[in-house]
Each structure stands twice: as structure tokens, then as C-alpha cells.
Amino acid sequence: MRDFMNKNSVFYLQREVWDDIKEYKENFKEVIKQRERNRIPFFHQSPQYPYRQHLVEYIKRVCMEKKLSYCCLHLCVYLLDIFMDNHSIIPERVLIIANVCLLIAAKFEESNMTIPKIADLNAAINNRYTLKEYQDLELIVLKFFHWYIMFPTAAHYTHYYMQAIITNEEVKDREGGVRALVYNLHEAVTEYLDQIINNIHYMQCYPPSKLAAAILAASRLEVGLSSWNEQLENLTDYKKEDIHEVLFILMVK
Structure with missing residues (x-):
């Protein structure tokens, strides 16, 4: 996980491209500032807070093993923090929540070749859940965020x-x-x-x-x-x- 950002990220601008569109710098700055303003308020009310350190270490380890970018890691943790802040999740389900948030972040930040497979993520937590559980939970998380996860970290x-x-x-x-x-x-x-x-x-x-x-x-x-x-x-x-x-x-x- 040596790079900040994968080149497929929507936030990525190659240097040579940037030099060609300098007149759009101010527009680009305003776009990402607006995305920053769209961040969901955080209230420090997550019942799952005691598990956070373990979850973050787990996500960091998976990102390292899968060679995912820092932007993917940070977006995943942001999604996880906000989702847990607004839901009461039983302890047995927090790891699958973390995996689903990582899957969503990777689909947004990484290339198709580096997006982790559900089977691999599930194997990392001893194959506790079914494919349908992942699919159902991914839909729940995306609906909670109104299908908008373009949050700059x-x-x-x-x-x-x-x-x-x-x-x-x-x-x-x-x-x-x-x-x-x-x-x-x-x-x-x-x-x-x-x-x-x-x-x-x-x-x-x-x-x-x-x-x-x-x-x-x-x-x-x-x-x-x-x-x-x-x-x-x-x-x-x-x-x-x-x-x-x-x-x-x-x-x-």
C-alpha cells in the first residue's frame, strides 16, 4: 500500500493532464470542496466504538495484503465510521460490515484487477457469511449513503x-x-x-x-x-x- 491513490480513482489527475487544463484548477477545487461539504455529520454515538481499533487494524492489514491504495483505506474507514455511527450492530456482524465497506471503497477507488473478491474477504474472517449476505448488506450500505460515496478524505x-x-x-x-x-x-x-x-x-x-x-x-x-x-x-x-x-x-x- 505504497501509493496514496490508484490511478483509476475519480480524484486522480495525472500530472501531464493537469498541466493541460490549468484553467480548470479553480473549478476542480470547488468540485472537491463541495464533495467535502456533502460529508455526513458525525455524532460519536456508535455502540460499536469499542471494536473500532480492531476493525481498522483488520482493514489496514487487508489493504496491505491486497496492495490497495491509501485513498481506498481512508474511504473505507470513513464509510464504516459513519455507518456504525447511525446503526446498532451486533458484535458478530461488525467484521462483515467492515468487509462490505472495503468492497464498496475498492470498487470506487481501484481498478477491476485489484478489487478484492468477496470470497477472499470472507476467507479472511473464516468464511462466516454467505455470498447473499454480502450482496444484501452491500445494498443496505449503499442505500444508507443514497448511492453517493464520493467523499474526499x-x-x-x-x-x-x-x-x-x-x-x-x-x-x-x-x-x-x-x-x-x-x-x-x-x-x-x-x-x-x-x-x-x-x-x-x-x-x-x-x-x-x-x-x-x-x-x-x-x-x-x-x-x-x-x-x-x-x-x-x-x-x-x-x-x-x-x-x-x-x-x-x-x-x-
Whole structure:
């Protein structure tokens, strides 16, 4: 699970394509901001909350084994959190809920070749359920979300913001060159993405765009850069002071 996003994701824009449609940048930013505003309110009322850490670790393990993207992982956990927040689920059913949310997220984020099969997901939990149970539950989850799961997560925004994470001036005379700098930034970003997915308050209490901006700022500090630059401010529409609170919380954990 080394990549933030699979190239088949609807949130993915190849660099060469992006360069050809610069005039549409503002429209694209507004589209994903609108999707962010469409996120379902979270009330911290899930009776299944004690199981969340186990479920997230399970989902992370499956994503790693199946080589699914961070965006798939984060979308799955978001769907799971919201669904559990609005339903009372018996403990024996929480694993199939997690599998169904992962299946839905993978269908949305991954290519047909990498979407896990129901049989494989079921085998991971000792073949507890039937194919019909998966199909019925998938329909229930999709109906709950009104067939709309185009929710950007911090992982989506992080991938989008990475294009502005460093400037040409910042890499001049940099010891080790730009390749080492980009590698270290990528490693720091992935560590923060792992950190936030374990904490439901990060996932649900902060706008994912602001959370992603704070992740990039924290990562920049870790590699010896200043936390913010004008390039990031222009792309994210966040000023340095806008992300200060989230940045502080990320770095003291």
C-alpha cells in the first residue's frame, strides 16, 4: 500500500493532464470542496466504538495484503465510521460490515484487477457469511449513503496537495537532491496518514482538506523545511494560521 491513490480513482489527475487544463484548477477545487461539504455529520454515538481499533487494524492489514491504495483505506474507514455511527450492530456482524465497506471503497477507488473478491474477504474472517449476505448488506450500505460515496478524505486531499509541497527555490542546493527530499516527505506523509486513521476524532472532527494541509505542514517540518509556503497557500486556500491548531495536535501526538 505504497501509493496514496490508484490511478483509476475519480480524484486522480495525472500530472501531464493537469498541466493541460490549468484553467480548470479553480473549478476542480470547488468540485472537491463541495464533495467535502456533502460529508455526513458525525455524532460519536456508535455502540460499536469499542471494536473500532480492531476493525481498522483488520482493514489496514487487508489493504496491505491486497496492495490497495491509501485513498481506498481512508474511504473505507470513513464509510464504516459513519455507518456504525447511525446503526446498532451486533458484535458478530461488525467484521462483515467492515468487509462490505472495503468492497464498496475498492470498487470506487481501484481498478477491476485489484478489487478484492468477496470470497477472499470472507476467507479472511473464516468464511462466516454467505455470498447473499454480502450482496444484501452491500445494498443496505449503499442505500444508507443514497448511492453517493464520493467523499474526499484526508488521503485524497494529501495526494492533490502534494503537487505543491515543495518549490523550486526550496530544493536548490539541497543536500541529497530533490529525490531524497521527496522520498523523505512521502515517508513522513504516509506516517501521518497512518496516525490519523487510528483516531476517529481526526477522521470525523476536522475537514479532510484542513487535515491534509496540516499533514503536509508537519511533514515539511520533519524534513527541515518551513511549515508552509505561498504555493501551498494558493492551492489549498489555507493560510498558515488556519492550520496551526491541527498542526500542533498532529505533532504532539
